[in-house]
Amino acid sequence: MELLWYRQPAAEWNEALPLGNGRLGAMIFGGTAVDRICLNEDSLWYGGFRDRVNPDAKESLPRIRELLAQGRIQEAQEMAEAALTATPDGERHYEPLCDLILQQLHGGAVAGMHGMRSLSGKDMRALEIPCQEYRRELDLREGIHHVSYRHGEKQLTREAFVSFPHQVLAMRCEGFPCRILLRRGRYLGRLDALDGQTLVLRGETGDGGAAYAAVCRAVGDGVHVTGNTLYCPGRFDLYLSAATTFREADPAEYALDKVRAAQRAGYDAVRRAHTGDFRPRMEACTLRFSTEDSGERLPADERLRRFREKGEDLSLVSDYFAFGRYLLLSSSRPGSLPANLQGIWNESFAPPWDSKFTININTQMNYWPAETLNLGEEHLPLFDHLWRMLPHGRQVAREMYGARGFVAHHNTDLWGDCAPQDTYLPATYWPMGAAWLCLHIAEHYRFTGDLAFLKAHYPLLEEAAAFFEDTLVRLPDGSLSVSPSCSPENVYVTPGGEQGTLTDCAAMDSQILWALMSDLEEMGAVLGRDTSRYSALKKQLVPVRVRDGLVMEWGRPYAEAAPGHRHISHLFALYPGCQITREQPEWFEAAKNTLRRRLSHGGGHTGWSRAWIICLWARLLEGEEAWENLRRLLSDSTLPSLLDNHPPFQIDGNFGGAAGIGEMLLQSHGGRVHILPARPAAWKAGRVKGLRVRGGYTAEITWEGGRYRADFRADRAGTLCLSDGRRFAHEAGETVTVTGEETRGLG
Numbered sequence: 134m135e136l137l138w139y140r141q142p143a144a145e146w147n148e149a150l151p152l153g154n155g156r157l158g159a160m161i162f163g164g165t166a167v168d169r170i171c172l173n174e175d176s177l178w179y180g181g182f183r184d185r186v187n188p189d190a191k192e193s194l195p196r197i198r199e200l201l202a203q204g205r206i207q208e209a210q211e212m213a214e215a216a217l218t219a220t221p222d223g224e225r226h227y228e229p230l231c232d233l234i235l236q237q238l239h240g241g242a243v244a245g246m247h248g249m250r251s252l253s254g255k256d257m258r259a260l261e262i263p264c265q266e267y268r269r270e271l272d273l274r275e276g277i278h279h280v281s282y283r284h285g286e287k288q289l290t291r292e293a294f295v296s297f298p299h300q301v302l303a304m305r306c307e308g309f310p311c312r313i314l315l316r317r318g319r320y321l322g323r324l325d326a327l328d329g330q331t332l333v334l335r336g337e338t339g340d341g342g343a344a345y346a347a348v349c350r351a352v353g354d355g356v357h358v359t360g361n362t363l364y365c366p367g368r369f370d371l372y373l374s375a376a377t378t379f380r381e382a383d384p385a386e387y388a389l390d391k392v393r394a395a396q397r398a399g400y401d402a403v404r405r406a407h408t409g410d411f412r413p414r415m416e417a418c419t420l421r422f423s424t425e426d427s428g429e430r431l432p433a434d435e436r437l438r439r440f441r442e443k444g445e446d447l448s449l450v451s452d453y454f455a456f457g458r459y460l461l462l463s464s465s466r467p468g469s470l471p472a473n474l475q476g477i478w479n480e481s482f483a484p485p486w487d488s489k490f491t492i493n494i495n496t497q498m499n500y501w502p503a504e505t506l507n508l509g510e511e512h513l514p515l516f517d518h519l520w521r522m523l524p525h526g527r528q529v530a531r532e533m534y535g536a537r538g539f540v541a542h543h544n545t546d547l548w549g550d551c552a553p554q555d556t557y558l559p560a561t562y563w564p565m566g567a568a569w570l571c572l573h574i575a576e577h578y579r580f581t582g583d584l585a586f587l588k589a590h591y592p593l594l595e596e597a598a599a600f601f602e603d604t605l606v607r608l609p610d611g612s613l614s615v616s617p618s619c620s621p622e623n624v625y626v627t628p629g630g631e632q633g634t635l636t637d638c639a640a641m642d643s644q645i646l647w648a649l650m651s652d653l654e655e656m657g658a659v660l661g662r663d664t665s666r667y668s669a670l671k672k673q674l675v676p677v678r679v680r681d682g683l684v685m686e687w688g689r690p691y692a693e694a695a696p697g698h699r700h701i702s703h704l705f706a707l708y709p710g711c712q713i714t715r716e717q718p719e720w721f722e723a724a725k726n727t728l729r730r731r732l733s734h735g736g737g738h739t740g741w742s743r744a745w746i747i748c749l750w751a752r753l754l755e756g757e758e759a760w761e762n763l764r765r766l767l768s769d770s771t772l773p774s775l776l777d778n779h780p781p782f783q784i785d786g787n788f789g790g791a792a793g794i795g796e797m798l799l800q801s802h803g804g805r806v807h808i809l810p811a812r813p814a815a816w817k818a819g820r821v822k823g824l825r826v827r828g829g830y831t832a833e834i835t836w837e838g839g840r841y842r843a844d845f846r847a848d849r850a851g852t853l854c855l856s857d858g859r860r861f862a863h864e865a866g867e868t869v870t871v872t873g874e875e876t877r878g879l880g
Contacts, residue, residue, distance in 0.1 A: 457791025
C-alpha cells in the first residue's frame with residue numbers, strides 16, 4: 134500500500150502534504166493546536182494579459198543576425214537586450230488562494246494565534262500541544278490525508294481530500310470543538326458570513342487580474358458564525374470550493390453551488406465518488422519490488438534519512454514512483470491548467486520564478502511520465518494551454534519576427550503570453566518553447582491512437598513549423614539554423630576566450646526542429662497530408678555533431694563556461710528525443726561521454742537536472758548509472774515530504790524521476806519495445822503493471838533471476854516488435870505474452 138506517514142506535524146510548508154484535483158490544491162500541516170491548510174486555485178494569477186512585444190524587435194533582427202554571423206557577439210547581445218527584450222520584460226505570476234485555519238478549543242480555551250503576524254514554521258512549532266499517538270499520513274492510492282492523536286482522554290481525527298467529481302475540499306473532523314478562519318495574507322481579501330454556517334472570501338489580484346472567491350461551509354449540530362469566524366462542535370464536516378473570473382462570471386456563486394451540492398450528497402457519498410475516481414487511476418500503474426523491506430513501517434522522513442545512509446530501501450523507490458503519479462493526477466486534470474513549476478501548490482505571493490510555466494524544459498518534464506505511466510488524460514491540460522498560447526504566439530511571430538506561424542520563448546503564463554521573459558541573455562531570447570511543447574501532441578497520439586485528437590491538434594504542429602520556415606538562417610556550410618537563440622541556460626567560451634550566450638548554432642534548436650519535422654512527417658502520413666516540404670527542411674538542418682568524442686552543444690568549437698551545468702540541452706536528441714540511438718554508434722558513445730563529463734564537473738546539482746540524468750542513462754541502457762543517479766535524487770534533492778528540491782521546491786524533479794524509473798523498466802521509442810532495458814542489479818525481482826507502450830499497449834512485467842514475463846494488452850490490431858527482433862501479430866484486445874532472458878544494454 135502506497136502510504137506516506139509521519140510522527141509529527143509539519144513544521145514548515147515544505148513538510149506539509151499535498152492534495153489536489155487539478156484546479157484546487159491544498160497543503161496540509163496536520164497541526165495539533167492549529168492546523169494550517171494552504172489553498173491554491175490554479176487560475177489565481179496576478180494581473181491580466183499585456184501586449185509586451187518590443188516595437189523595435191522586427192527592425193533590429195536582421196542586424197542582430199548579421200552580427201552573430203560575423204562573430205561580433207557582444208554587439209549582438211547588447212542590441213538584443215535593447216531591441217528584443219519585451220516591454221515590460223515580465224509575465225504574470227501565480228498566487229496562493231488563502232489559508233484555512235482550524236484552531237482547536239481544548240477544554241474551552243482557544244489554542245491561540247493572538248498577536249501572531251504570520252504562520253511561519255517557527256510559529257507553527259510554537260503552537261503545538263503535548264499529545265500522544267500522533268500520526269499524519271497521506272494515502273497515495275485514495276488521495277486522502279489523515280491526522281490522529283490523543284490529548285488527555287480525548288482522541289482527535291481529521292480526514293481530508295480534494296474531490297474532482299464534486300470540485301470541493303472535503304473534511305471530517307472528530308474530537309475537539311474548533312473555530313475556523315480563512316486568511317489571505319494579513320489584509321488581502323474580504324471575509325464575510327453568508328449564513329450561520331458559511332464563510333466567503335472575495336477579492337481581486339490587481340492590475341487587471343482575476344477576481345476570486347472561496348466559500349467554506351461547516352455542517353454539524355451547533356455550527357454557528359460569530360463575526361467572520363466559524364465555530365464548530367466536536368464532530369463536523371467541512372466543504373470548501375473556490376473559483377476565479379478566469380473561468381466563472383460569478384466565482385462566489387460557482388463555489389457556493391459546489392459546496393451546496395456536496396452538502397446535499399453528504400460526506401460519505403462525496404468520499405465514495407472521490408475514491409471511485411481517484412483509486413482506479415492510481416491502481417492503473419503500480420510498481421512493487423519482491424525484495425522490498427518493511428520500510429513502510431517507518432515514517433517517510435525516517436525512511437528518507439535511512440536511504441541517505443544506506444540507499445537500500447526499495448519500498449521508498451516504489452512509493453516515490455507512486456508519488457510522482459499521484460502529483461500529476463492531483464495537479465493536472467481535464468479542464469484544469471497544466472501543472473506549473475510547483476504543480477499547483479504555492480504559498481508565496483512572490484514565488485520563485487513566478488511559479489509560471491517554464492518551457493525550456495520544466496513544463497515539458499512535468500509531462501514526461503504522463504503517457505508512459507498511464508496518465509494520458511492528465512496530459513490534456515497541456516494541449517488546451519497550447520491553444521491558449523496560439524493567438525499570442527502568432528502575434529509575437531508576426532510583430533517581433535515578421536513571420537507566419539506561432540512562437541513562444543522560455544516562459545508562458547495563465548494567459549498564454551509568448552513574448553520573451555526577463556532580461557537574461559542565457560535564456561530570454563530562445564524561441565523554441567512552442568515547438569518543443571508541440572512534440573507532446575505526436576507523443577499522445579503514439580500512445581493512444583486517438584485519430585480525432587490528432588486531426589484537431591495537427592494544425593498546432595504546422596503553425597510551429599511555419600514560424601521556422603520563415604525565420605531559419607543559412608550557415609556558411611549551407612545548413613539551416615535558428616538565429617538568434619541560445620543553449621538554455623549555458624554560456625560558451627570562444628577559442629579566443631570571449632564569453633557569450635546568444636548564438637546562431639545551438640545544437641538543441643536543430644534537435645528540436647528535427648523532432649518537429651519528423652512528427653509532421655509521421656503524423657502527416659497518418660492523416661494523408663503532403664509533408665514533402667518538412668522532409669526537405671529536415672535534411673537541411675544542422676546534424677548532431679561530435680568533436681573530441683563529445684556531442685557538441687554549439688555548431689562551432691566553443692567550450693562551456695560551466696561544464697557541470699544543470700541543463701544538458703545538447704542531449705535532447707537522446708531524451709526526450711529519439712534522434713540519438715544505438716543505431717548511430719558514434720553519437721551514442723559521444724552521448725555517454727558527454728553525460729559522464731557533465732557529471733564529473735558537478736552536474737545534476739538540482740533536482741530536475743538529476744531526474745533528467747536518470748532518463749538519459751536509461752536511454753543509454755546503463756542501469757547502474759541510472760540507479761546511482763536515482764539514489765542521488767532521493768538523497769540530495771528530495772524534501773521530507775518527498776517533494777523535489779531544486780532548491781527551492783520545484784515539482785519537475787518528481788515527474789522526471791518517476792519518468793526515469795519507467796524508462797529503466799520499459800522503452801518503446803523507435804518502433805521497438807525494449808523490456809527491462811536499464812534494470813540495475815539491486816532491483817533483483819519485481820512486478821510493474823500498467824506501463825503504456827507506443828503503438829497502443831498496456832504492459833505488465835514480472836522479473837526474477839534474470840528472466841522476465843511480459844504481458845502486452847493491445848488496444849488495436851497490429852504487430853508488437855521487440856528490440857531483440859521478435860515480432861507478434863495480434864488483434865485488438867488480445868494479450869501478447871512474452872518470456873525471455875534480460876538483455877540489459879544489449880537488445
